[in-house]
Amino acid sequence: xxxxxxxxxxxxxxxxxxxxxxxxTGVTQIPQLVRAGALTELAQRxxxxxxxxxxxxxxxxxxxxxxVLDGLLELVRESRPHRWRSWVTLHTRITLDAVREQLAAGxxxxxxxxxxxxxxxxxxxDLARPAAVEALQEEARRILQGPVPAVDxxxxxxxxxxxxxxxxxxxxxxxxxxxDTRVEELxxxxxxxxxxxxxxxxxxxxxxxxxxxxx
Numbered sequence: 074x075x076x077x078x079x080x081x082x083x084x085x086x087x088x089x090x091x092x093x094x095x096x097x098t099g100v101t102q103i104p105q106l107v108r109a110g111a112l113t114e115l116a117q118r119x120x121x122x123x124x125x126x127x128x129x130x131x132x133x134x135x136x137x138x139x140x141v142l143d144g145l146l147e148l149v150r151e152s153r154p155h156r157w158r159s160w161v162t163l164h165t166r167i168t169l170d171a172v173r174e175q176l177a178a179g180x181x182x183x184x185x186x187x188x189x190x191x192x193x194x195x196x197x198x199d200l201a202r203p204a205a206v207e208a209l210q211e212e213a214r215r216i217l218q219g220p221v222p223a224v225d226x227x228x229x230x231x232x233x234x235x236x237x238x239x240x241x242x243x244x245x246x247x248x249x250x251x252x253d254t255r256v257e258e259l260x261x262x263x264x265x266x267x268x269x270x271x272x273x274x275x276x277x278x279x280x281x282x283x284x285x286x287x288x
Contacts, residue, residue, distance in 0.1 A: 080139050081117075082110035082172050084233050087181060088210055089242055092203040098243050101284040104165035106240040109277045111145045111168050112160055113232045116269035120146060123268045127154050141171045157272040162280050173198055181205070210244050213237060216259075217245060223258040231262035232270055239274045240281050 079087070085106050091098045099106075112128065115121040120135055121128050130150050136143050145168055149155075155163065173196075176182040182198045200206060216226055216234045223231065235256045237245050246252075256274065263270045 080111070080141055080172075080175075081114040081229065081233055081236075082107045082141055082168060083176055083181075084209065085110040085236060085240075086169075086172050086176065087200075087206050088213060088233070088237050088244060090200050090203075090206050091244055092200065092207050092210075095200055095203070099240065102240050102281040104169045105161050105277055105280040105284070106236060106242075107172050108145070108165045108168045109161055109236050109240075109273045110233070111142055112157065112273050113236065113263075113266065113270050114229075115142055115146055115149075116266040116273075117228060117232065117263065118142075119265070121149065121269065123157070123272060126156050126272070128157050128160050128269070129154070141168060141175055144168070144171050157269070158276040158279070161273060161276040214245050217252055217255060219255065223255075223262045226259065226262055228263050228266070231259040232266070235259040235263075235270065235274055236277060239277045 086103065089098050089103055089106070090096070097103060112121065115137075116123075118137060120131055120137070122131055123129070128149060130146065133150055135146075137146070148164065148167065149160065173182060173184075177184045177198065181200075181202055183201045185197045185199065187195050187197055212230075213234050215221065216230060217238055234245075238252050238256050241249075260267055260270050260274060
């Protein structure tokens, strides 16, 4: 599933768009999903590791060159140690806003400045390339539903689809279906990042369930 320069959180954000309605789906879980993608990519890059359940930076000076990922990495470094559960839900708006700005700068989104209640400046976003997003969604569904063996899927694609399934994105899962076995296969495909991804997937599922019940 080619993602070009897209980071995992940016990829996940685009997957959540309903191109038929030109709107984002699953509004309540999108901040957690995007954050989960950022955490996973940092783990895949070897910059965050699981230390007895704690999301732990490996190098206090390393950077990725990606503003979204580096912003989160800096936040983790400067904060007291937290478990993955906390980072899936803590200050998620920071990562979501950074992803939107990044996608707008890259031409995947169009930004519109508005004023809430006629007073407060806000920014709303429209999808600029629906056909490209539909292609990403189709490939994600193919990976989730098979029959492509997990070993033939890249670790990045495996992580994207595992997280999207954990969040229950309706753009990929129009009906409530269980893909637990496939998600586990995709997690294992992540290699050294698998322990971190497994925890992130678990916490993401909990965060989505809480958001859907208003807990």
